[in-house]
Amino acid sequence: TIRKIGLLIGSLRAASYSRKVAQELIQMALPGLHLEIVEIGDLPLYNEDLEQSVPEPWHRFREAIRAKDGIIFVTPEYNRSVPGLLKNAIDVGSRPYGKSVWNRKPGAVVSVTPGGLGAFGANHHLRQSMVFLNVPMMQQPEAYLSNIAACFNHPQSEDRARLDKFLKGFLEAYAAWVTETAPKEA
Numbered sequence: 001t002i003r004k005i006g007l008l009i010g011s012l013r014a015a016s017y018s019r020k021v022a023q024e025l026i027q028m029a030l031p032g033l034h035l036e037i038v039e040i041g042d043l044p045l046y047n048e049d050l051e052q053s054v055p056e057p058w059h060r061f062r063e064a065i066r067a068k069d070g071i072i073f074v075t076p077e078y079n080r081s082v083p084g085l086l087k088n089a090i091d092v093g094s095r096p097y098g099k100s101v102w103n104r105k106p107g108a109v110v111s112v113t114p115g116g117l118g119a120f121g122a123n124h125h126l127r128q129s130m131v132f133l134n135v136p137m138m139q140q141p142e143a144y145l146s147n148i149a150a151c152f153n154h155p156q157s158e159d160r161a162r163l164d165k166f167l168k169g170f171l172e173a174y175a176a177w178v179t180e181t182a183p184k185e186a
């Protein structure tokens with residue numbers, strides 16, 4: 001079976017390192033996993049009043065996530081937390097009440113920063129929301145990618161080779177996690 005996995009990126013920057021990491025994951029093309037970016041930049045800010053006449057981008061996004069067998073978040077940290085862009089997508093997917101698209105989709109998070117602390121705050125705040133939303137979040141290996149600029153500025157470097165090796169192991173563990181935690185067919 002091929003599992004369809006959505007990649008959500010917490011940055012809109014054209015040169016985003018998070019997007020580069022997501023693209024790296026896509027290129028690894030592990031057998032049995034089909035990875036695809038689900039864009040979140042066009043989602044109107046969550047407002048419950050809009051549920052009366054659901055904005056088209058909300059509808060498109062909810063259907064896109066519903067069609068996935070799992071979700072990987074690749075995100076920077078903004079002020080020690082999840083960027084508003086990504087939090088908004090999580091909120092949009094969580095409603096209307098009782099119709100959350102996140103329920104029981106196997107999840108994982110890769111946090112990315114040019115700094116030294118691995119975007120730990122974003123990683124853990126994201127876990128908190130997803131655990132609440134009944135998403136089994138992979139615990140190990142954790143992915144805190146620090147000093148990420150060097151990896152992409154120097155593609156021949158040892159840092160880059162180490163990054164790719166780490167990401168491959170991460171994806172293999174995630175594939176096993178999806179098999180282990182995916183809802184069983186009735």
Ligand code: FNR
Nearest residue numbers: 011013016017018019076077078079080113114115
């Ligand atoms: C940042 N940045 C940042 N970095 C970090 O490690 N911890 C943080 O709390 C913050 N806070 C923060 C707030 C805001 C508003 C911005 C714009 C940036 C720096 C951030 O890691 C850096 O800009 C990354 O390159 C952003 O990720 P992308 O766009 O490269 O994916």
